[in-house]
Amino acid sequence: MDFNLTKEQTMIRKMVRDFAEEVIRPRTIEIDTEAKFPLDIFEQMGELGLLGIPFPEEYGGSGGDTLSYAIAVEEIGRVCGSTGLSYAAAVSLGASPIYYFGTEEQKKEFLTPLASGEALGAFGLTEPNAGSDAGGTKTTAVLDGEDFVINGEKCFITNASFAKTLIVTAVTGKNEKGKNIISAIIVPTDAEGVTITSNYDKMGVRGSDTAEIVLDNVRVPKANLLGDEKKGFSQFLYTLDGGRISIAALGLGIAQASLEKALQYAKERKQFGKSISNFQAIQFKLADIAMEVELARNMVYKSAWLKDNDKPFTKESAYAKLFATETAFRAANQAIQIHGGYGYMREYEVERYLRDAKLLEIGEGTSEIQRLVIARQLGC
Numbered sequence: 001m002d003f004n005l006t007k008e009q010t011m012i013r014k015m016v017r018d019f020a021e022e023v024i025r026p027r028t029i030e031i032d033t034e035a036k037f038p039l040d041i042f043e044q045m046g047e048l049g050l051l052g053i054p055f056p057e058e059y060g061g062s063g064g065d066t067l068s069y070a071i072a073v074e075e076i077g078r079v080c081g082s083t084g085l086s087y088a089a090a091v092s093l094g095a096s097p098i099y100y101f102g103t104e105e106q107k108k109e110f111l112t113p114l115a116s117g118e119a120l121g122a123f124g125l126t127e128p129n130a131g132s133d134a135g136g137t138k139t140t141a142v143l144d145g146e147d148f149v150i151n152g153e154k155c156f157i158t159n160a161s162f163a164k165t166l167i168v169t170a171v172t173g174k175n176e177k178g179k180n181i182i183s184a185i186i187v188p189t190d191a192e193g194v195t196i197t198s199n200y201d202k203m204g205v206r207g208s209d210t211a212e213i214v215l216d217n218v219r220v221p222k223a224n225l226l227g228d229e230k231k232g233f234s235q236f237l238y239t240l241d242g243g244r245i246s247i248a249a250l251g252l253g254i255a256q257a258s259l260e261k262a263l264q265y266a267k268e269r270k271q272f273g274k275s276i277s278n279f280q281a282i283q284f285k286l287a288d289i290a291m292e293v294e295l296a297r298n299m300v301y302k303s304a305w306l307k308d309n310d311k312p313f314t315k316e317s318a319y320a321k322l323f324a325t326e327t328a329f330r331a332a333n334q335a336i337q338i339h340g341g342y343g344y345m346r347e348y349e350v351e352r353y354l355r356d357a358k359l360l361e362i363g364e365g366t367s368e369i370q371r372l373v374i375a376r377q378l379g380c
């Protein structure tokens with residue numbers, strides 16, 4: 001086994017860390033308090049090639065691998081959860097399905113602007129009455145001549161207000177057993193009948209755009225169908241397996257940040273005449289966080305490696321997502337505890353880590369759904 005990163009992966013970590021420290025770090029508190037999506041930061045990330053890391057150069061990408069991309073998400077998440085979430089959603093949900101399942105024409109037309117960072121993409125699966133149970137999708141797409149006519153509503157969609165394209169899931173018919181066939185269709189956000197509103201007042205990841213989408217008789221060419229019409233459901237399960245690696249990486253970044261802040265504060269803060277890092281109760285908290293961060297990192301990198309090596313990764317990406325995101329929440333919670341009353345104040349940032357980390361236990365499959373996925377993989 002080789003636990004060393006390649007030269008390219010090491011370079012990407014350094015490049016993204018430098019960018020996150022220099023460009024994102026000074027803005028993180030403002031991004032959270034003003035709940036403002038940092039579009040200009042995304043433009044710079046696009047110029048650096050970050051939005052195209054796992055895509056080939058012929059489609060505007062940087063030709064990197066999943067592990068490099070996971071490292072980039074980790075490094076951005078270490079500084080800003082909001083930016084990290086929008087980044088992970090743009091690449092894993094907005095662009096990747098086109099790369100996995102798109103035709104050559106779709107890749108050229110729709111993936112290239114996303115991978116090169118000229119535009120952002122979003123993925124609309126969740127509906128008001130279809131969350132964990134994505135099979136309960138009510139949005140419909142009916143063929144009318146050479147077009148699909150789409151009607152329905154999507155909620156909680158990351159990046160939609162700033163996206164050029166949406167990938168929406170919709171019922172396109174029934175199979176021989178009478179069950180709904182769910183397909184994925186590429187919808188340009190400027191198509192007539194698409195209304196996107198972003199009025200959610202969120203607990204965390206406040207600078208990440210989250211929007212509602214109403215699709216009212218939206219016409220898109222039949223050619224915008226993504227992949228196999230009948231395999232839309234298994235396609236988005238594969239998409240989510242990949243997306244989970246990036247949400248896990250984001251959790252890892254927040255957990256790492258919690259460790260760094262807690263350790264630094266524990267060394268500086270003096271009570272009873274000595275640094276609180278001398279107290280065993282504090283040391284044990286730090287030891288537990290450090291151990292869990294490292295275990296999470298191993299699982300995140302392993303799941304990325306499996307994907308890069310074309311090996312099954314459904315179970316491992318669920319392990320990584322579940323463990324890394326719950327680690328992020330525990331680490332942020334303990335980081336606040338180590339900061340005492342100061343940790344409860346916004347200025348010290350660890351309370352933001354907790355609010356941001358909470359979303360990661362919900363989005364792209366809740367912790368309960370990850371346990372279900374794992375149990376199914378075990379043969380239950």
Ligand SMILES: Cc1cc2nc3c(=O)[nH]c(=O)nc-3n(C[C@H](O)[C@H](O)[C@H](O)COP(=O)(O)OP(=O)(O)OC[C@H]3O[C@@H](n4cnc5c(N)ncnc54)[C@H](O)[C@@H]3O)c2cc1C
Pocket residue numbers: 089093123124125126130131132133155156157158159202205210359362363364365366367368369372
């Ligand atoms: C900030 C944010 C960004 C998001 N971005 C996107 C996006 O870009 N695209 C997108 O499509 N969606 C997105 N989502 C939606 C997200 O994926 C869903 O919220 C999530 O999948 C849960 O669905 P739900 O909210 O309907 O909860 P529900 O499915 O109603 O779940 C409620 C509770 O019941 C539990 N539960 C449900 N079913 C089971 C079961 N079978 N066994 C045990 N427990 C169960 C859940 O774990 C949860 O605890 C986003 C959500 C948020 C908050």
